[in-house]
Amino acid sequence: xxxxxxxxxxxxxxxxxxxxxxxxxxxxxxxxxxxxxxxxxxxxxxxxxxxxxxxxxxxxxxxxxxxxxxxxxxxxxxxxxxxxxxxxxxxxxxxxxxxxxxxxxxxxxxxxxxxxxxxxxxxxxxxxxxxxxxxxxxxxxxxxxxxxxxxxxxxxxxxxxxxxxxxxxxxxxxxxxxxxxxxxxxxxxxxxxxxxxxxxxxxxxxxxxxxxxxxxxxxxxxxxxxxxxxxxxxxxxxxxxxxxxx
Numbered sequence: 001x002x003x004x005x006x007x008x009x010x011x012x013x014x015x016x017x018x019x020x021x022x023x024x025x026x027x028x029x030x031x032x033x034x035x036x037x038x039x040x041x042x043x044x045x046x047x048x049x050x051x052x053x054x055x056x057x058x059x060x061x062x063x064x065x066x067x068x069x070x071x072x073x074x075x076x077x078x079x080x081x082x083x084x085x086x087x088x089x090x091x092x093x094x095x096x097x098x099x100x101x102x103x104x105x106x107x108x109x110x111x112x113x114x115x116x117x118x119x120x121x122x123x124x125x126x127x128x129x130x131x132x133x134x135x136x137x138x139x140x141x142x143x144x145x146x147x148x149x150x151x152x153x154x155x156x157x158x159x160x161x162x163x164x165x166x167x168x169x170x171x172x173x174x175x176x177x178x179x180x181x182x183x184x185x186x187x188x189x190x191x192x193x194x195x196x197x198x199x200x201x202x203x204x205x206x207x208x209x210x211x212x213x214x215x216x217x218x219x220x221x222x223x224x225x226x227x228x229x230x231x232x233x234x235x236x237x238x239x240x241x242x243x244x245x246x
Contacts, residue, residue: 053096066081113133113134118234149228199227
């Protein structure tokens with residue numbers, strides 16, 4: 001495996017002549033990045049989703065990043081590659097259509113209820129209000145949220161990965177658009193209840209696992225997963241309302 005001190009030499013060699021051998025040595029050096037991204041995505045996925053397939057798709061994303069990367073542009077490769085690797089994994093998940101039909105129906109039901117209720121209230125709905133809107137008990141609401149929680153890994157990742165400023169092909173217009181997306185997303189996060197806002201910040205920005213967040217907040221991992229689910233659907237509704245107002 002390439003050592004820290006010679007990775008720059010490998011990049012220089014690859015810049016001079018793009019051989020498969022050097023590309024693969026660079027890829028080997030950055031394999032921990034693929035495992036890190038896969039781990040963060042897999043933590044919220046059901047057990048029947050094959051982690052090896054996720055790693056494989058991420059590896060191809062890494063190879064794509066290496067081939068596209070321009071050393072002279074001065075962008076940090078790890079950041080750029082992270083976007084490509086995550087994107088490849090999410091593309092793989094979409095292509096497999098891994099969410100069961102029954103869960104998909106529950107997602108639509110839950111999302112519609114959140115959007116409708118919070119649109120009428122003009123504020124964040126409580127668990128009691130959401131349960132009443134869905135005709136469920138509190139326990140029934142928790143069960144529904146646990147069913148749909150695994151599917152929420154993709155929506156926010158979509159907002160965080162697309163048209164990132166680390167994309168080497170981007171120009172001033174794309175950077176301005178990304179800045180606007182980040183500002184809109186920040187506003188949606190700010191509207192979340194405190195616990196949900198904390199979970200989102202720790203998971204997506206501090207890159208902690210749900211287990212680590214559970215330890216910090218002194219809650220069960222299942223409860224953190226439910227808070228994550230609530231946050232995603234509230235944010236999607238909030239973002240949709242912001243877009244409608246434009």
